[in-house]
Amino acid sequence: MTDADAVIIGGGFYGAAIAIYLAKERGLKRVVLLEREPKLLCRASYHNQARVHNGYHYPRSFTTAFRSRVNLPRFVRDWPEAVKQDFTKLYAIARRNSKVTAKQFERFCYEIGARIEPAEASLQKLFEPRLIEAVFLVEEYAFDSTRLAAWAQKELQESGVEVRLSTRAMTVARDAGAGLQVTTLNENGDSDSVRCRYLFNCTYSGLNQLSGEFPGTKTRLKHEITEMALVKAPSALEGLGVTVMDGPFFSMMPFPARGLHTLSHVRYTPHFSWQDESGDDPYRKLQEYERESRVDRMLRDVGRYMPSVLDAKYADSLFEVKTILQKNEGDDGRPILFEQHAELPGCYSVLGGKIDNIYDVLEKLETEQFENVAER
Numbered sequence: 001m002t003d004a005d006a007v008i009i010g011g012g013f014y015g016a017a018i019a020i021y022l023a024k025e026r027g028l029k030r031v032v033l034l035e036r037e038p039k040l041l042c043r044a045s046y047h048n049q050a051r052v053h054n055g056y057h058y059p060r061s062f063t064t065a066f067r068s069r070v071n072l073p074r075f076v077r078d079w080p081e082a083v084k085q086d087f088t089k090l091y092a093i094a095r096r097n098s099k100v101t102a103k104q105f106e107r108f109c110y111e112i113g114a115r116i117e118p119a120e121a122s123l124q125k126l127f128e129p130r131l132i133e134a135v136f137l138v139e140e141y142a143f144d145s146t147r148l149a150a151w152a153q154k155e156l157q158e159s160g161v162e163v164r165l166s167t168r169a170m171t172v173a174r175d176a177g178a179g180l181q182v183t184t185l186n187e188n189g190d191s192d193s194v195r196c197r198y199l200f201n202c203t204y205s206g207l208n209q210l211s212g213e214f215p216g217t218k219t220r221l222k223h224e225i226t227e228m229a230l231v232k233a234p235s236a237l238e239g240l241g242v243t244v245m246d247g248p249f250f251s252m253m254p255f256p257a258r259g260l261h262t263l264s265h266v267r268y269t270p271h272f273s274w275q276d277e278s279g280d281d282p283y284r285k286l287q288e289y290e291r292e293s294r295v296d297r298m299l300r301d302v303g304r305y306m307p308s309v310l311d312a313k314y315a316d317s318l319f320e321v322k323t324i325l326q327k328n329e330g331d332d333g334r335p336i337l338f339e340q341h342a343e344l345p346g347c348y349s350v351l352g353g354k355i356d357n358i359y360d361v362l363e364k365l366e367t368e369q370f371e372n373v374a375e376r
């Protein structure tokens with residue numbers, strides 16, 4: 001049995017950043033971070049499209065677009081070594097089946113204050129004009145999650161956070177002395193428990209898989225098994241990121257962690273989805289899934305819009321569970337989930353819909369009171 005001021009469950013970007021914040025900015029002395037995998041930031045924080053959002057992606061959710069505009073400059077300031085800016089970013093609007101027209105998209109960009117201009121002719125030529133109405137040059141970046149992981153590792157060590165890898169949190173319950181208690185199971189099958197005053201559940205797809213007295217989140221979640229193909233872009237597309245909006249289309253973004261591009265397609269990236277249920281472990285579902293790639297279908301469809309993509313060389317695919325809030329299924333918004341569980345005082349659940357939302361979480365934490373157990 002260990003005593004801690006705070007336990008953070010989940011060593012992704014959110015869990016790591018919150019642990020560092022509590023230790024460094026809020027002065028909590030004993031912070032323990034539990035991660036079921038043998039490495040930090042190796043799940044959704046690695047298996048994603050690596051886009052530092054700047055609003056363009058969200059014409060149907062003004063709040064998410066606006067928050068992205070606020071958070072991008074902060075993210076670039078705080079993690080400059082992890083942000084790739086040296087590529088040309090294009091957003092194109094499809095003529096058919098698009099939920100926005102080029103005019104509406106331009107107006108939306110002006111409304112959120114995001115830079116947009118018509119792409120030069122040499123870039124327009126990359127697209128099939130029968131299918132694409134307009135191509136715009138925009139300002140959007142990519143992040144290297146391996147650099148975020150290196151940052152997390154160094155900061156956790158310097159701020160004295162105890163990191164327990166290959167350790168899974170199993171149950172959460174009230175504790176008469178400390179307030180809360182977490183039981184854990186490590187890779188050798190050894191169980192342990194940690195008593196703490198504060199507990200942060202930052203387990204993304206696993207948010208509702210803790211047992212004991214954990215009440216579950218009030219916000220309903222949806223999970224998708226997703227495939228992001230990794231390709232070596234042909235020379236014509238090498239220095240580019242491309243997104244075709246807004247409907248059953250695709251994105252091709254630099255993936256700095258591998259020096260490749262990710263290819264995602266609205267129709268083929270989600271393999272299947274289901275509503276969240278306690279006891280129906282999304283990680284196990286992914287582990288048992290056969291993972292048959294749909295890259296051929298992705299390339300075939302993307303090639304209709306951008307013929308040069310057909311020369312891309314497939315490397316492999318990133319499969320991951322993507323977890324979103326059910327209420328945003330229609331508008332594609334990506335707000336944070338931040339819940340304090342009244343049934344378990346001191347226990348919080350956090351889900352960041354995208355990487356730069358960390359600032360929305362930190363803003364919430366600023367208004368919370370935290371005290372060291374030793375000082376009570």
Ligand SMILES: Cc1cc2nc3c(=O)[nH]c(=O)nc-3n(C[C@H](O)[C@H](O)[C@H](O)COP(=O)(O)OP(=O)(O)OC[C@H]3O[C@@H](n4cnc5c(N)ncnc54)[C@H](O)[C@@H]3O)c2cc1C
Nearest residue numbers: 010012013014036044045048049050051169206353354355
């Ligand atoms: C396909 C896809 C594409 C995306 N594209 C983008 C994008 O382009 N831009 C963007 O900003 N965001 C994107 N996102 C969203 C982004 O990846 C997430 O918002 C972010 O990574 C969430 O970080 P996290 O720390 O909450 O989750 P994670 O990194 O998944 O961390 C949660 C951690 O908790 C651990 N864990 C789970 N249960 C337990 C337990 N019981 N005990 C101990 N540890 C546990 C897991 O192993 C994991 O390491 C994308 C996500 C996906 C899946």
